[in-house]
Amino acid sequence: MPAEVETQLLGGTANRGLVVRVGDTVRRPLRPSSLATHALLEHLERVGFEGAPRLLGIDSQGREVLSYLPGETVTTPYPGWSMTDEALDSVAQLLRAYHEAVADFRPVGLRWAEPVPPEYVTGLISHNDPNLDNVVFRDGVAVALIDFDLAGPGSPLWDVATAVRLWAPLRPDADIHDVRRGRSFTRLRGFADAYGLTEADRLRLVDAAADNHVWCMAYVRHGAESGHPWFHERWTTGESELTDRTNTWFKQSANALHQALLD
Incomplete structure (x- = not known):
């Protein structure tokens, strides 16, 4: 019987070089929070949400086995179709569909990954990392979320803040x-509209995006300081300086960002 052919996939920063495709499956390392992530994926399958991979088991090497979702993710250099307003709208709509699918998931006694600030925890299990390379597109339309490693107790607002910070993006124009x-x-306004963000969450979105940036960069910095090679490379090749510039930009642009959302 021929050996299974493994094709290395890019993977995220934490799993760089450790994620492979085998046929119609993806193999990824297990983590302390894997049981929680698996419970989430099983819930999404039960409710018929098609915008996430299916958990298929654990392979002989102790890796989780997920269904492979065909399509394209957005990596540099960004293709033109991925930067359109239509693509942005579809990301917002996919995120809304995920939140509706996960709304009645009530896990108990599970260990999740990185906790989000408590003021953004409402009981919903948010994705917490809808980065450009964690969304699968087909024909220019966002159809699935992948990489649920950071999923955990959060809120729709926190996920929207994460997504729009990265997809708008919210940072100085020079960067x-x-x-x-x-x-x-x-x-920013287009994403909030396409998602159907409530007025109450619109009032908090700018602060949530600024807080999300601090949270995310603290996670990267901790990874770098802990000796993770890819986080260290990222943090020491400009991320630290960009973090400072973006924090300043959020403070200087807060009023204009609020105005853009509420006009």
């Missing part, structure tokens, strides 16, 4: 090196 430069405020 945006693609066609989104100069359009952050417009795309």
Whole structure:
């Protein structure tokens, strides 16, 4: 019987070089929070949510086995279709569909990954990392979320803040090196509209995005300080300086960002 052919996938920063495709499956390392993540994926399958991989088991090497979701993820250099307002709208709509699918998931006694700030925890299990390379597209439309490693107790607001911070993106124009430069405020408003964000959450979204940036960069910095090679490379090749610039930008732009959401 021929050996299974493993094709290395990019993986996220934490799993760089450790994620492989085998046929129609993906194999990924287990983590302390894997039982919780698996319970989440099993719930999503039970309720018929098709925008997430299926858990298929554990292989002989002790790796989780997930269904492979065909499509494209957004990595540099960003393709033109991925930067359109239509693509952005579809990400917001996919995130809304995920939140609706997970709304009645009530896990007990599970160990999750990185806790989010308590003021953004409402009982919903949020994805917490809807980065550009964690969304699968087909024909320019977002159809699935992958990499649930950071999933855990959060809220719709926290997920929206995470997504729009990365997809708008929310950072100084000088640090945006693609066609989104100069359009952050417009795309912020567009994402909130496409998601159908409530008025109460619109009032908190700017602060949530700023807090999310601090939370995310603290996670990266901790990984770098703990000796993780890919986090160390990321933190020491400009991420530290970008973090400081973005924190300052959020403070200076807060009023204008609020205005863009509420006009």
